[in-house]
Amino acid sequence: MxxxxxxxxxxxxxxxxxxxxxxxxxxxxxxxxxxxxxxxxxxxxxxxxxxxxxxxxxxxxxxxxxxxxxxxxxxxxxxxxxxxxxxxxxxxxxxxxxxxxxxxxxxxxxxxxxxxxxxxxxxxxxxxxxxxxxxxxxxxxxxxxxxxxxxxxxxxxxxxxxxxxxxxxxxxxxxxxxxxxxxxxxxxxxxxxxxxxxxxxxxxxxxxxxxxxxxxxxxxxxxxxxxxxHADGLCSTYVDEFADIQKSPKVVTDAKVNYPAACNATETLLIHSAVLQSQLPAIAKSLVAQGVHMRADERALAVLKSTDIAPDMYQAATPEDFDTEFLELTIAVKVVDSLQEAIAHINLHGSHHTESIITENKENAETFMAKVDAAGVYWNASTRFADGFRYGFGAEIGVSTxxxxxxxxxxxxxxxIYKYKIYGSGNAVGDYGAGKRSYIHSKIPIDQE
CATH class of the missing domain: 3.40.605.10 (Aldehyde Dehydrogenase; Chain A, domain 1)
Structure with a gap:
């Protein structure tokens, strides 16, 4: 040394x-x-x-x-x-x-x-x-x-x-x-x-x-x-079956492209199969307009092929893509059949950083936020909000998972952290016990003004 x-x-x-x-x-x-x-x-x-x-x-x-x-x-x-x-x-x-x-x-x-x-x-x-x-x-x-x-x-x-x-x-x-x-x-x-x-x-x-x-x-x-x-920032955005088509393209695109190299950028897009046909084309076109390449699972890939999006902007996903923090204009896309499947995927593949659900269903949103194991869980908001400055903390020391x-x-x-302070008047532990003094343990009002 x-x-x-x-x-x-x-x-x-x-x-x-x-x-x-x-x-x-x-x-x-x-x-x-x-x-x-x-x-x-x-x-x-x-x-x-x-x-x-x-x-x-x-x-x-x-x-x-x-x-x-x-x-x-x-x-x-x-x-x-x-x-x-x-x-x-x-x-x-x-x-x-x-x-x-x-x-x-x-x-x-x-x-x-x-x-x-x-x-x-x-x-x-x-x-x-x-x-x-x-x-x-x-x-x-x-x-x-x-x-x-x-x-x-x-x-x-x-x-x-x-x-x-x-x-x-x-x-x-x-x-x-x-x-x-x-x-x-x-x-x-x-x-x-x-x-x-x-x-x-x-x-x-x-x-x-x-x-x-x-x-x-x-x-x-x-x-x-x-x-x-935290070692990873593998964040996901889940488009629920009750997602508003006016919100999902905006939120997903911001989460991916606002600053792709950030640890709070979305790396995986999960989409419910019930809205695959209606939601994915709009979201994909919004992403592609910003230069994002998609790595899609089989069902998502089939939908992308049916659009007029240039074929060089998407490709078949590999299993590794759903465990990858791309940190660039690339996003993995996976179709799920239920809210529970989305939650299970995030808890298995995510990094416990920040996850978002897009939905108009309050019960689904609350279930997602309760069951997803992450430091940040959002409803109808970009994962990019995971930042000390945006939270009002001032500058940020870092992000902890x-x-x-x-x-x-x-x-x-x-x-x-904290320390405990005791203000006494000559007190001894031996003064307390059976047949002796008893502790009061009453709350003292706290006035920080």
């Missing part, structure tokens, strides 16, 4: 102890300053990002880097940079998640118990080709009182460095009364450093990987530190 890595972890631990007692005003001042510096440094950051894009394009052309990863790398795409800045401001506006009383009990006269939210401690965030994560995670970590160690993918090396420098300059520019430790946010670069950090469970409290299934699986199997995240304290899009609430 290198001394440098141990020093990074130790500094993060010390910073986390300071952050635990930082005020909301201090944390908000830091995040506001971060936005100010990101706006000032935009030109330099995008220039660094362009260097990464040029190198990545060579890798894409050589077949060594996927097109989906390349898209995630681009900070200048559309309104991505502006959205990044707005996400920072949104974090400032969010309530401080720490110091909230979630339980208050009067155990006895002069003996009170409180459960209070507090930071997790030190976070290790490992991500691929998403340079904006440097900013999103840092702001969420600061707001929730956590220190963070970041490791980005080599594809985004220059972008990550530029963003990190901007953040560090912002933190160091604060006056002493608002300052937080510089080590609250640290960046490491090499894979060897990550392998070492994964062994430092005495300093690091939570690992959050954001990237490929291979990367997430590797991390999950390489550390004793708790890991929050874990069945732990945080599930689905994880914002600030996923970065706090």
């Amino acid at each position: 290198s001394e440098e890595i141990i020093k990074i972890a130790e500094q993060a631990r010390q910073a986390s102890l300071v952050l635990q007692s930082s005020t909301t005003e201090q944390k908000n001042a830091t995040i506001t300053k971060i936005r100010e510096f990101l706006e000032k440094d935009k030109e330099a950051i995008l220039k660094a990002n362009q260097q990464d894009l040029e190198k990545a394009k060579v890798e894409v052309d050589a077949g060594r880097l996927s097109a989906s990863l390349f898209k995630r790398l681009d900070l200048s795409r559309g309104d991505k940079y502006q959205a990044l800045l707005e996400g920072v401001t949104d974090v400032v506006k969010l309530p401080d998640p720490t110091g909230k009383i979630t339980l208050a009990t009067k155990m006895d006269e002069g003996l009170e118990l409180y459960r209070v939210t507090c930071p997790v401690g030190v976070l290790l965030i490992i991500f691929e080709a998403r340079p904006e994560v440097v900013v999103q995670i840092s702001c969420l970590a600061i707001k929730s009182g956590n220190a963070v160690i970041l490791k980005g993918g080599k594809e985004a090396y220059n972008s990550n460095i530029a963003l990190y420098k901007s953040l560090q300059n912002a933190i160091s520019s604060l006056p002493p009364e608002q300052a937080i430790p510089l080590a609250s946010v640290q960046l490491v670069s090499s894979r060897d450093e990550i392998n070492e950090l994964l062994g430092l469970d005495q300093y690091i409290d939570l690992v959050i990987p954001r990237g490929s299934k291979k990367m997430v699986r590797f991390i999950q199997g390489s550390t004793r530190i708790p890991v929050l995240g 874990n069945k732990t304290h945080a599930r689905g899009p994880v914002g600030l609430e996923g970065l706090v």
Whole structure:
């Protein structure tokens, strides 16, 4: 274990102890300053990002880097940079998640118990080709009182460095009364450093990987530190027999094409056999108009062949297609004969991320949402809504399919745990028992205002 890595972890631990007692005003001042510096440094950051894009394009052309990863790398795409800045401001506006009383009990006269939210401690965030994560995670970590160690993918090396420098300059520019430790946010670069950090469970409290299934699986199997995240984003949309033809093409198309490389994009379309003839042609034409290729099972393929859709836009599906996260303009199509069959397929082949049903039948919708085992279950809405920003969480730390304290899009609430505080007056356990004092255990009204 290198001394440098141990020093990074130790500094993060010390910073986390300071952050635990930082005020909301201090944390908000830091995040506001971060936005100010990101706006000032935009030109330099995008220039660094362009260097990464040029190198990545060579890798894409050589077949060594996927097109989906390349898209995630681009900070200048559309309104991505502006959205990044707005996400920072949104974090400032969010309530401080720490110091909230979630339980208050009067155990006895002069003996009170409180459960209070507090930071997790030190976070290790490992991500691929998403340079904006440097900013999103840092702001969420600061707001929730956590220190963070970041490791980005080599594809985004220059972008990550530029963003990190901007953040560090912002933190160091604060006056002493608002300052937080510089080590609250640290960046490491090499894979060897990550392998070492994964062994430092005495300093690091939570690992959050954001990237490929291979990367997430590797991390999950390489550390004793708790890991929050998901390895796959294999989402499905089910068109029920009571689906509205005015809604299904729009919802399915958005779920597939809005951002195909995202983990919440729909990869499988399930359609009830009773509406196969009426629904699939309209949905398929909407998808094809956006460049989507379909991999259809036997019954769906027969319907597609009866339309005027170009034959090169669809092909027969293989069993593997229904277990594939395409992350591009490709979708698997399967016909089912019942709601229960759709639910069974999703629970067997899905990744417990986000699933949607399109139907006008409330009972079917509620059954679907109750029986599908996923972090997000939607009724007549695109799977692309599975996002911390869209949920109103501000920037997102990641998406978790874990069945732990945080599930689905994880914002600030996923970065706090709690501690129990007892306020006594010289009480001893030996004072209680048969023939002695009895516990009251009455609720204390909680006033957070």
